[in-house]
Amino acid sequence: AQSVTQPDIHITVSEGASLELRCNYSYGATPYLFWYVQSPGQGLQLLLKYFSGDTLVQGIKGFEAEFKRSQSSFNLRKPSVHWSDAAEYFCAVAINFGNEKLTFGTGTRLTIIP
Amino acid sequence: NAGVTQTPKFQVLKTGQSMTLQCAQDMNHEYMSWYRQDPGMGLRLIHYSVGAGITDQGEVPNGYNVSRSTTEDFPLRLLSAAPSQTSVYFCASSYSGLAGGAAGRTQYFGPGTRLTVL
Numbered sequence: 001a002q003s004v005t006q007p008d009i010h011i012t013v014s015e016g017a018s019l020e021l022r023c024n025y026s027y028g029a030t031p032y033l034f035w036y037v038q039s040p041g042q043g044l045q046l047l048l049k050y051f052s053g054d055t056l057v058q059g060i061k062g063f064e065a066e067f068k069r070s071q072s073s074f075n076l077r078k079p080s081v082h083w084s085d086a087a088e089y090f091c092a093v094a095i096n097f098g099n100e101k102l103t104f105g106t107g108t109r110l111t112i113i114p
Numbered sequence: 115n116a117g118v119t120q121t122p123k124f125q126v127l128k129t130g131q132s133m134t135l136q137c138a139q140d141m142n143h144e145y146m147s148w149y150r151q152d153p154g155m156g157l158r159l160i161h162y163s164v165g166a167g168i169t170d171q172g173e174v175p176n177g178y179n180v181s182r183s184t185t186e187d188f189p190l191r192l193l194s195a196a197p198s199q200t201s202v203y204f205c206a207s208s209y210s211g212l213a214g215g216a217a218g219r220t221q222y223f224g225p226g227t228r229l230t231v232l
Contacts, residue, residue: 043223104156
C-alpha cells in the first residue's frame, strides 16, 4: 500500500523568509500528488496537484511544488511567507487516475513569527 | 454553489449513543468520502462512495455505517459511539473516474464536524 511521510511535525519561519515543506511517498509507480492547507478550525483547501508533465507545479497563494521521482519527493515551497500562511499543510497521494482515495501524510504545522 | 456542507459543526455524545453526521454537496459529484482527523495522524479514510447505491470501506471503517441513496447526500452513522471515535470528521466530494479530466481530480472538503464522545 502507498504511504506518505511528512518528516517535519512543526516548522517556524519568520515572515518574509522562504519556506520548504517536505513530503516523501512510498509507491511502486508514480502516484498522483497533492498538497492541501488547513487553516485553524477550517476544512482542507487544495493548494496544488501533480499528475504528469512538468515536474514543477504552481499553485494558489504563491506556492509551488517540485516532483522528484528519484527521491520520491514532492516538496512544497514558497519564496516569501506571509503571516496568513500560518496553517497546517498536508501532502496526499492517490495511486491512479480513477482512484479518488487519498492517503494523507500526518501534516506539518507552520508557525510564522514577525 | 454551497459546495460541501456538513452538519452539525459540533456534537457531544455519551458512550453508546447513536447519531448521524450529515454531508451534502451540490456539485453533482459522483464520488463522496468520509475522513477522520486525529492529532498526529493526518486524515484517514472511513468510507467512500462512487455513486448512489455504491459504498465501500476505507482504512478505518469499524464502528461506522454509510449509505448513499442520492447523489447529493452521504450520511455517516455511528451506531454506538465510543470515546475512540472522538475526532474531527470531514466529508469530501469529487468527480469520479475520468469525469472532469485532470481538472476533476480535486476533492472538495466540507468544514468538518467536531465530535466528542464522553
